[in-house]
Amino acid sequence: MQVFVRVAECGSFSRGAESLNLANATVTISVRNLEKYLGVPLIVRGTRKLRLTEEGELYLIRSKALLAAHMAAEDEVRHRVGALAGPLHVESPITFGHVVLAPALPLFSKRYPNIEVVLTLTNEPHDLAERGIDVAIRMEQVENETLIARPYFEANHIICCTRQTARALPSHPRDVDPALCLGTLPKDRRSSYAWQLRKGTEALEIQPRGPLHFNSSEAVLIAARQGAGLGYVLDIFARQDLASGTLVQAYPDWSLPARPFYLATSKQRWHAAKVRAFIEFLSELVPAPRRPRRGSAISVRKFGDRSA
Numbered sequence: 001m002q003v004f005v006r007v008a009e010c011g012s013f014s015r016g017a018e019s020l021n022l023a024n025a026t027v028t029i030s031v032r033n034l035e036k037y038l039g040v041p042l043i044v045r046g047t048r049k050l051r052l053t054e055e056g057e058l059y060l061i062r063s064k065a066l067l068a069a070h071m072a073a074e075d076e077v078r079h080r081v082g083a084l085a086g087p088l089h090v091e092s093p094i095t096f097g098h099v100v101l102a103p104a105l106p107l108f109s110k111r112y113p114n115i116e117v118v119l120t121l122t123n124e125p126h127d128l129a130e131r132g133i134d135v136a137i138r139m140e141q142v143e144n145e146t147l148i149a150r151p152y153f154e155a156n157h158i159i160c161c162t163r164q165t166a167r168a169l170p171s172h173p174r175d176v177d178p179a180l181c182l183g184t185l186p187k188d189r190r191s192s193y194a195w196q197l198r199k200g201t202e203a204l205e206i207q208p209r210g211p212l213h214f215n216s217s218e219a220v221l222i223a224a225r226q227g228a229g230l231g232y233v234l235d236i237f238a239r240q241d242l243a244s245g246t247l248v249q250a251y252p253d254w255s256l257p258a259r260p261f262y263l264a265t266s267k268q269r270w271h272a273a274k275v276r277a278f279i280e281f282l283s284e285l286v287p288a289p290r291r292p293r294r295g296s297a298i299s300v301r302k303f304g305d306r307s308a
Contacts, residue, residue, distance in 0.1 A: 009129035019132040085114035097121040153286040155234040157256035183213030
């Protein structure tokens with residue numbers, strides 16, 4: 001039943017096998033045996049993609065409900081004896097994973113030694129069902145309206161640089177040379193973000209025109225540490241550099257835009273005890289004032305939609 005559900009969610013025997021870490025032949029035989037046992041075909045295998053039969057659609061709905069109940073029962077028993085166990089697949093943006101998750105995961109492992117955390121770092125979000133992902137950290141948007149997404153925290157943009165660079169800056173940001181600004185590239189675009197600054201009723205925009213542009217905040221920070229210019233990054237990514245004095249914040253009395261982060265999971269996995277334990281652990285890492293309101297609207301951007 002698990003194999004059939006995963007194949008249906010992935011839309012492919014091979015991708016289903018990959019997400020379950022099973023051989024293709026094992027997955028194919030499992031579904032064939034299930035169909036033989038039920039006495040009806042569940043999947044019609046086409047040349048390019050598969051589709052479910054009418055019976056397969058019905059069986060998929062019932063299977064998901066049964067598997068969710070089975071998982072909840074197992075988790076409840078394990079939770080009572082303090083023995084949460086099994087793999088937990090997590091997906092995160094690369095820089096967030098390096099700066100926040102990776103340093104914190106050893107503590108989670110000490111608390112739950114029988115949970116095997118598998119962390120995937122990527123800036124290209126995957127389909128949670130297709131990849132068998134239990135929890136995903138998303139920035140600004142989630143990719144599917146059927147997911148359960150919970151506001152996690154808000155990070156503010158800052159402008160940072162070395163102390164030497166800061167000493168040479170003009171007193172007002174409107175006079176900053178755009179050639180000194182390190183560019184950050186949005187997803188799927190080749191022109192850098194314009195920097196938005198506001199102080200009271202005064203607002204201004206700086207468009208980076210320097211020689212260096214990156215699609216990674218981590219790369220921006222590396223360049224800024226080397227004195228290459230001003231970086232425009234989220235404060236949570238620069239916190240270690242700021243704490244150590246490697247970088248300083250420029251124009252701290254100006255406010256810059258915030259970006260929300262969300263914790264996303266599928267409806268089937270939301271109530272799993274190990275998922276709840278991980279989400280609770282992540283919440284401990286963020287101070288309460290940085291958390292968005294629970295009722296905050298969440299933007300949805302479907303895969304392949306670049307206009308959102």
